[in-house]
Amino acid sequence: MREILFSAPDITDNEIAAVEKVIRSGWLAHGKYSNKLEALFCEFTGAPYATTVSNCTAGLHLSCLAAGFGPGDEVIVPAQTHTATAHAVEYTGAKAVFADVDPLTANMTVTEMKKRCTAATKGVIPVHMAGYPCDMPAITSLCKEKRLVLIEDCAHAIGTLCNGLHAGNYGLSGSFSFYPTKQITTGEGGVVISNDENIIGNMKSLKAFGIDISPEMRFRPGVYDVQGLGYNYRMTDFQAALGVGQMERYRVNLGVRKLNGKRYTERLTSVDGVRCPEYSEENSYFLFQVVFDEYINRDRILRKLRDKGVGVSIHYATPVPLMTYYRRKYGCTEEEFPNAVRYGHQSLSLPVHGKITESDIDYICSTIQDNIQEKLHGG
Numbered sequence: 001m002r003e004i005l006f007s008a009p010d011i012t013d014n015e016i017a018a019v020e021k022v023i024r025s026g027w028l029a030h031g032k033y034s035n036k037l038e039a040l041f042c043e044f045t046g047a048p049y050a051t052t053v054s055n056c057t058a059g060l061h062l063s064c065l066a067a068g069f070g071p072g073d074e075v076i077v078p079a080q081t082h083t084a085t086a087h088a089v090e091y092t093g094a095k096a097v098f099a100d101v102d103p104l105t106a107n108m109t110v111t112e113m114k115k116r117c118t119a120a121t122k123g124v125i126p127v128h129m130a131g132y133p134c135d136m137p138a139i140t141s142l143c144k145e146k147r148l149v150l151i152e153d154c155a156h157a158i159g160t161l162c163n164g165l166h167a168g169n170y171g172l173s174g175s176f177s178f179y180p181t182k183q184i185t186t187g188e189g190g191v192v193i194s195n196d197e198n199i200i201g202n203m204k205s206l207k208a209f210g211i212d213i214s215p216e217m218r219f220r221p222g223v224y225d226v227q228g229l230g231y232n233y234r235m236t237d238f239q240a241a242l243g244v245g246q247m248e249r250y251r252v253n254l255g256v257r258k259l260n261g262k263r264y265t266e267r268l269t270s271v272d273g274v275r276c277p278e279y280s281e282e283n284s285y286f287l288f289q290v291v292f293d294e295y296i297n298r299d300r301i302l303r304k305l306r307d308k309g310v311g312v313s314i315h316y317a318t319p320v321p322l323m324t325y326y327r328r329k330y331g332c333t334e335e336e337f338p339n340a341v342r343y344g345h346q347s348l349s350l351p352v353h354g355k356i357t358e359s360d361i362d363y364i365c366s367t368i369q370d371n372i373q374e375k376l377h378g379g
Contacts, residue, residue: 002363018242029237040247050200055233058207062231067123117148173199178239190235256354264350264352
């Protein structure tokens with residue numbers, strides 16, 4: 001039986017050596033690798049400014065603070081996402097307002113956003129689900145019309161383009177994740193990009209307790225001021241060293257992910273009862289998502305795949321507004337989010353990383369197709 005991992009971080013000996021070099025140097029934070037990683041990410045995304053952070057959630061929180069969200073404000077987020085998107089809003093005292101999503105991509109749509117807009121709405125945070133780009137021109141237009149702050153949750157979107165522009169460049173900021181399952185990894189970690197130098201400058205201070213000057217820039221050690229209430233959201237330099245190596249190889253790895261996404265699309269599009277988003281060169285394919293028709297038992301197929309050695313997952317089984325904290329706080333119901341609920345029940349995430357082969361993809365697709373045929377014919 002094969003063993004096909006759902007997620008397989010790709011870390012080379014050179015990257016391990018770079019991490020070891022930083023550890024042996026004794027300079028584990030505030031080092032040159034963080035600066036280099038920021039520069040590489042700017043080059044890759046086309047953004048002029050960036051700052052590393054301890055994780056994507058921290059980046060979203062800093063972005064919400066930069067937007068000025070606070071008590072009395074409402075911020076629209078997708079119902080189908082990781083809970084971090086909503087948490088970042090709630091940290092500021094603002095209210096996360098949930099909008100239903102597209103039934104196939106799970107991306108938040110302008111139509112659903114408009115339904116949730118009120119006089120208290122101050123911003124929106126679209127998520128590029130699984131690496132598939134949101135309709136950013138339409139969302140940007142809505143934000144201009146309603147005078148809303150636009151923040152992009154790009155946790156899945158390293159390499160995602162929207163009409164040729166890299167995700168994260170449309171609004172105030174874009175926050176990216178370097179979690180182990182992501183397209184590149186630093187273990188934990190992330191980066192925020194922005195077209196506004198002041199936004200990134202303030203984030204650099206806030207992520208380091210609100211201190212006004214970084215250690216390497218101080219003329220007298222230990223002498224600094226705190227100009228605001230800050231946090232400890234910094235990335236270590238040995239994490240950044242790993243990230244530098246990952247970024248230097250990512251264009252090749254992104255090409256492999258796209259090729260794997262294309263292979264899945266070609267194999268599964270014609271399978272009865274299986275739907276997947278149209279192949280797109282602008283999709284970074286963090287995940288390959290399929291949505292099964294109602295008559296197909298998603299969990300049965302999940303078990304069959306696992307029994308045959310295939311790692312699969314669900315993103316996400318329970319819409320955020322239906323999780324205990326938000327359900328209790330806001331009284332959300334399934335009826336408000338039919339597409340998100342159905343997506344949680346019927347979608348499946350397939351492995352698309354650079355270590356799987358064309359043969360692996362054929363094996364996975366054949367397993368899905370065989371089990372659907374078995375079900376249809378009374379097996």
